[in-house]
Amino acid sequence: MTLAPRVVLVHRRTEYAELVARHGTPGQASFFLASRGRSARDVEQRHHRHTAALAEAAAAVPLDWRRTRVERADLPRFLFEPGDVVAVVGQDGLVANVAKYLDGQPVIGVDADPGRDPGVLVRHRVDALPALLRAAAHGTGPLEERTMVEAVTDDGQRLLALNEVYVGQPGHQTARYRLGTDGGAEDGAAECGHGGGAADGGGAEEAQASSGVLVGTGTGATGWCRSAWLERGGPLALPAPDAPELAWFVREAWPSPTTGTDRVHGLLTAGRQLVLTVESEHLVAFGDGIETDALDLTWGQSVRLGVCASRLRLLG
The missing domain is CATH 3.40.50 (Rossmann fold)
Structure with missing residues (x-):
């Protein structure tokens, strides 16, 4: 039946x-x-x-x-x-x-x-x-399929979001971590943003201190990510809601003898991931502004952020 x-x-x-x-x-x-x-x-x-x-x-x-x-x-x-x-x-x-x-x-x-x-x-x-x-x-x-972003930790925790995922301190204070993309230098260099405009070796990691990292979809490109994009002077074309791409931005990266600012924005296509390894006592990852539903990240733990295989199917 x-x-x-x-x-x-x-x-x-x-x-x-x-x-x-x-x-x-x-x-x-x-x-x-x-x-x-x-x-x-x-x-x-x-x-x-x-x-x-x-x-x-x-x-x-x-x-x-x-x-x-x-x-x-x-x-x-x-x-x-x-x-x-x-x-x-x-x-x-x-x-x-x-x-x-x-x-x-x-x-x-x-x-x-x-x-x-x-x-x-x-x-x-x-x-x-x-x-x-x-x-x-x-x-x-008619169904409109919108791209989503996922964050997956090295211990199997998983978080999905329609707009964006934020990784940083719970109080939005200084977060310390290492940031890189998966893959080799050949494809990583084309997708990485550089504060000084110089090539950085693609997938090589950079130690950073910042107010956190945003990874957003084309749907989220009208919100928090757009604010970061405007502050940065529009350095890249933001993806459309149905495009299998994500835009990422580092918020207020701080240069020091041990931290850099060369990798501050970029695009991730399907199959590419941003990899963040925690170097603070406690960071969180939450999606779409819901801080009460967050992944807890501790020192040495890594989280991968990329295009989610699932999509929102919105009736037009």
Whole structure:
């Protein structure tokens, strides 16, 4: 017997719901907002718009299909099925949050509050969801495959991200490490950025002290990586969201007698990896700005960062 399609509605608790949970009552939450010079009315209205969009999304699921909901905080404990259709109701960042837990399931991004967010990943209104769900379930909708980045440590820890992975100190202070790319000098030199413009021998390692390293996708090229790119003066062409390439940047590399600044940016194509070996007591690697979901790295440990074989399959 063939199971009916299952729709997973992914959402995030609203700011208003979090405030009420923290302060106990709506009145106390309103008092807290007023004491900070903010209007409880605006926050509450956004909460109601989000709640209404989530209810409408649930009603859009055909009655003979299976359905379930998962809140963002519960994603690490939720088991997605291979045939799931994932409907993300919220902001662009919520799509990035869920992407690393998927393995090819189609994703529909639904904007819960149109006009407040760019709508790059949550590009659909909730009233379009019935048709989109059927297209995703039957494989007839146009799917946009977006590149993801993965970090894999030498002891088998693995982290995926849609936008970027950051490796550095938890407090964004000075991190010490050795940085190189896998492979030989012939292909490494073409993909390495050089602060002074001189060739550095391709895959040779460089000891560095910096504020950390960013490795980002074309999707992340509109965010944190773009900021680093602009500060660097646009030294390379940032990849497109579907391009099998990653851009990497070293943040605020510090030159000293024992640390260099020759390898500060570059591109990684599929099959190429950036290799970072820790020379600090404690570094972390986290993806898409979620610092609570991080890999802990200790002295002498190495982490490899490159293009992930899995991709986000976003319904256009």
